[in-house]
Amino acid sequence: MSKLNCIIITPNKKVRNVECDYIGATGVEGDFGILPLHAPFISELAPGVLFLRNQGKKDDPIGIVSGFLHVFEDKVTVIADKVYEKSDIKKSADEYKNQYEKKKQALEKLEKSDSQYANVKAETDKLLTLLKLAAYK
């Protein structure tokens, strides 16, 4: 069976360049999975966890705040501004959850035109990513 070639890149480094059988990720329109022979596909990624599975084994999950995923002829390219690994998780999922809830409330009070909106939104997304990564099993 053919395999997927998955490359995950940030502006600072190539995070992964591996062969795998399955990729799961969170898109802006919901979670999706990629198997070999997938149709050409471009998706924007939402804050969430991307994971790879190779021969039934799970690779370390990667937290992605925002980015794009491109599938073309079994080559999957993910570009992301920033990624988080398991080693970046310093607190428990509950602590991240508390922080995230607080930030989310702060965000809801702001108007979209507010100069602070983008900053707070970025922090909320980051916390959501960390929360999902911390809670990932």
Add this chain to the structure above:
Amino acid sequence: MASTKEIKRKVGSIQNTQKITRAMKMVASAKLRRANDAVLRMRPYADAALEIAGKLASTCSISDHPLLLLREEKNVEIVIITSDKGLCGASNHNVLAAAEKLMAEKKRKGIECKATIVGRVGIGYATFHRWPIEKSYPGILERKIEFDDAINLSDGIIDRYRNDKVDAVYLIFNKFISVLSQKVQEIRIAPITKLSSESNRDSTQYKYIFEPEKEELLSKLLPRVIYAEIYRAFLEASASEQAARMVAMDGATNNASELIQKLTLDFNKARQAQITRELIEISSAIEAMK
């Protein structure tokens, strides 16, 4: 001829200068290696962003997004990347001269120019020469360059472009080729025209699935291409700066060595002259006593 004491003092001061230039050269070479690594590390990202945007753009027409559409130039913005510190040879001057030339050329055609300047050297120069400055960004290149710096600058540009304040944006910076050679590069970053011409056409026959709709994707992906371009320019400029400084400081260290050699020769001559003079004095005193 100067006295031996005076020459000795001069040699001492030149030796001190040489110590500084030698240290600066070493610092520059360490920073250069880091900057060069960063350039190499970001290349795959830029290539991938361009590839994805290219695939996407090939399924759209250029009128789908303002960033793809070539407009008649009435107002242009020139982004000039210089360093924050001097002592790096002619590298800043080359960039500024190229910018000046481009501005003069545009002005001749009746196009309004505005400059966005990165780096204190350029800001100082532009203020002194009264260039119309749109925005200035001091201190980006002197610390660790973050991708967010590029996003911050690009978002300003994209905003002005989308609001029709400018019709084209040019970027001028030093491209790092080797330690001995850096070349001023002048590119247009908006509108983005290099997507459509490439071999992306063949992908039109494939039916892509887009999430979300392709217009929305395009408006999110195209800025990424510009972020990558600006980030690359930052890194290249920083590598060029360090390379130029390394060469300049190497030259300065060599010049100091030459000077010290010359002064040491002078010192020896002066000392010899003094000894000769003293001998003459002694022997003439003996002669007189006879």
